[in-house]
Amino acid sequence: MKGVTHFAIGALTAVETSLLIDKPLTPSGFIFACVFSLLPDIDEPNSKISTTLIKSSFSKAVYRYTLYLINMIIFFILIYINKNLVLNFIISFSLIILIENKLKHALLRKCLFSLLSIILSLSLYYIKAPFPFISLSIFLGVAPWLKHRGFTHSILGVMFIYYLLNEIEQLLGSEYIALYGTIGYLSHLFLGDIFTKMGIPIFYPIFNKKISLGFIKVGSFIGNLFEIIYIFIYFSIVIYTLKYKI
Known part of the structure; x- marks a missing residue:
């Protein structure tokens, strides 16, 4: 699915989760949910989150x-x-x-991400930043070199992200960062890409087979129409839940 769709799904999932489990959706929790709803596509050099970090015009x-x-x-x-x-x-x-x-443009973008990661990691190490922040920085540099829809789109990737977010939450002393950040990440996989024709390798690297519950081809007319209808239905569900709670 497109980046804007993942972003919308991540935001709606955070709100819906908060309503269902009665856990307050803090501003930091909402931000992490939105950002991490895009993060799995960091393994794609031209994804929405990648172009946010490094503009295509610059590269x-x-x-x-x-x-x-x-x-x-x-x-x-x-x-x-x-x-x-x-x-x-x-x-x-x-x-x-x-x-x-x-030397393709995509290859150079990967090199730029690695360079950015090295500079950021060394800077964090120099100021004696906690290890989880350095680990996340390293991940941003390594991920673009990984196979698209591989590690980042698996349960193992979710566990890794939850571990980092949980450590960051304890360091910052801000509640529900791990919960909503992971929820946003999960929404990308199980409320988004799993419905595409390509699917996701849930059990990677044990099993590399991609699991798909849909037939949507990203970027096609049918795919774009499906994403619009999907977001509208999901938004309606959130509104209904909100009214029910009130």
Whole structure:
């Protein structure tokens, strides 16, 4: 499903959960629910949460200038080795085409995420930040290199996130961060992607088979229509629950 749909489902799930279990939905709990409803797609370099952390326009500019820089370096090296300018131009032009075919924008975005993770992790370590914060930072850098809809879309991934959120909750002394953050994460999997045609590998890495309860293809006309109707129905359920509670 699209990022905006996951975000809406995460927010609605947080509200519905609060109504059903009579646990107050704190501002921090609601924020964590919304943010972590997008987090499973961190393994996709061009997902909604990925483009929020690193804008596509920025990475595309870096990609373009990286190719320019590589081309210049190759050309100057060739000039140093060989004084034939025409031959150097032909060789450098051929090499840059080859490099451009190998160095894709998505690959560069993954490298940028890793670089961001390293800088953030070292900064947190330098200021002696608690380990859970450093672990989450490392996860943000590693996740884009993982197989899409693999670890992040499994029960094992949910357990890892709950552990980190529980530790962060205790450190911050803010209630229900772990509860609603995990609820938001779960909503992405079991109220979202499981209904797509691709499905999710719930028991990864023990079983890699993806489980699907639907036929929706993300981005298709039917898929977009389904997401709109789904959110409307879910919103209606939340309103009904709210009226029942009142």
